[in-house]
Amino acid sequence: MIDITMIKFAVLADCFHCPVKGEFEFNIDWLLLIDHQGDIAATYPPQHPEYADLLAIFKRNNCLQVIPKGEYLLPGLVDLHCHAPQWPQAGKGLDLPLYDWLQNYTFPLENRYSDNDFAANVYQDVTKTLLANGTTSAVYFASIHRQSTELLAQTCLNVGQRAFVGKVNMDNSDQCPAYYCEPSVTAAIDDTELFVNNVFELAGNQSRLVHPVITPRFVPSCTSELLQQLGGLVQRYDLHMQTHCSESDWARDYSIQHYGVSDVTIYADMGLLNNKSILAHSIFLNQADIEKINQFKAGIGHCPLSNMYFANAAMPARELLDHGVQIGLGSDIAGAPSPSIFRASFDAVSHSRVREEGVDIYLPASKRGTANARISFVEAFWMATVGGGQVLDAKVGLFEQGYHFDAIVIKANSAIGNLRIWPQFDSAKDILEKIITLAQPENVAKVWVQGKAVI
Ligand SMILES: [Zn+2]
Structure with a gap:
């Protein structure tokens, strides 16, 4: 298992990113581990054998940020x-x-x-x-x-x-x-x-x-x-x-x-x-x-x-x-x-x-x-x-090991703003497209740069 003394905090989120040009990934309930320098030390999908143990450890140590359902983690x-x-x-x-x-x-x-x-x-x-x-x-x-x-x-x-x-x-x-x-x-x-x-x-x-x-x-x-x-x-x-x-x-x-x-x-x-x-x-x-x-x-x-x-x-x-x-x-x-x-x-x-x-x-x-x-x-x-x-030539834009943790949380269905998501008939692609076309500052609920929360 990863040396958890290296880790400052973990984020549990539904996240979008584009490792391949022209394609996107929508990763549900991914666990991202952020090190003390503010870089991504590792990412874990729920099916990973160590996922449950790691989740329990970070929860117990009070250093797990859970992004609620209906909110989405995107690269900054x-x-x-x-x-x-x-x-x-x-x-x-x-x-x-x-x-x-x-x-x-x-x-x-x-x-x-x-x-x-x-x-x-x-x-x-x-x-x-x-x-x-x-x-x-x-x-x-x-x-x-x-x-x-x-x-x-x-x-x-x-x-x-x-x-x-x-x-x-x-x-x-x-x-x-x-x-x-x-x-x-x-x-x-x-x-x-x-x-x-x-x-x-x-x-x-x-x-x-x-x-x-x-x-x-x-x-x-x-x-x-x-x-x-x-x-x-x-x-x-x-x-x-x-x-x-x-x-x-x-x-x-x-x-x-x-x-x-x-x-x-x-x-x-x-x-x-x-x-x-x-x-x-x-x-x-x-x-x-x-x-x-x-x-x-x-x-x-x-x-x-x-x-x-x-x-x-x-x-x-x-x-x-x-x-x-x-x-x-x-x-x-x-x-x-x-x-x-x-x-x-x-x-x-x-x-x-x-x-x-x-x-x-x-x-x-x-x-x-x-x-x-x-x-x-x-x-x-x-x-x-x-x-x-x-x-x-900067390690930003992806949720992968070695990249800086520069990330934003997009919150849909706010009381103000135009972004509305209908889970019963919006696919992951629809959600990403809606975020791109409709998200405004009121939907940007959280911003991290180099692992530091700045909003
Ligand atoms: Zn100019």
Whole structure:
């Protein structure tokens, strides 16, 4: 039998997870053992010969959490792309194309984060809101300000959220407003390196719940020298890297006009790609781009709702999944208004269905859409959990030995909220689909990150 002194607590639950892409498991009355580090030490199905003894021991020792029937344990959700400083802008100002949106709304707002007091309020609120929505791992763009970005990293630690936080870098004076632009490449790199070291050394971050992320905003807002030197930091420290990639016609065309190659090639040539790079959007990829992403084992953060406003085209998620590209989901706050990765999963399915059916009523049905473009709800949930974990090179998204215990409990049939489950005629697949399409913060009854209850 397992050495039970290693175990901090056990959870008895009906749980969903997706060990295989496109499939799900619904495991009834599983026993999960969580060790003192907050990792999953073992999982036991009821038919296991030691199950009854272990259950009795943890019950007797008063360290068994029983999730009531009608509530479901799911892996915590992963948000691969969220602009924390844009949180006050969420739900408004989606009327302009990308370039104008940035210049008119976003850069003026992000520039306010030179004020640490203003930042502290927003960062407290956005991290707690994401946790309340079931997001246990979040990848944040902050602003160009090092101090308030360190404050965001500290806030994530304080609220207990696994986080990947980047100080934004942008220095191209042709594209960035004078008030919101790095003073020089040297200053930007020095500041970013200091940020990386400061995040590693934050009090309480010994187990690396919070990671620094190298964050060039995107190709148009950076000089080639800055991109190259940021690539040097990625290589030297083996760091996560996040950026926007081929998000819109304008962004794609900018790279072709100025570099003669695609975003993916630029990032690869600058040393920015590795096995934990997060390329947000990545709409306009060619075959060579896809092969390059796979070669580096980099990943994509698919943000379906944001794409409807800014991408000028639909994301070929079906093809990317079929090509084995690592892909998860992002909220893209505030390029889209919802902080929920359940909502992003739902939107990813809807997005793929519109793509499959097409939109032009003046074309015959046979020519209107792209055949076989749909993705399933289970594939979307896989992206929201396992896929996101793979992109981050983090052991999250599954209930398996060695994975971090990042988990949420979904409670249906609350007095408020929309999620209703009818046990007499809802199958396990129906229940999972209903959770993805209808769960809201009021249904997120409990949240653990690294074995610690944070809600
Ligand atoms: Zn973005």
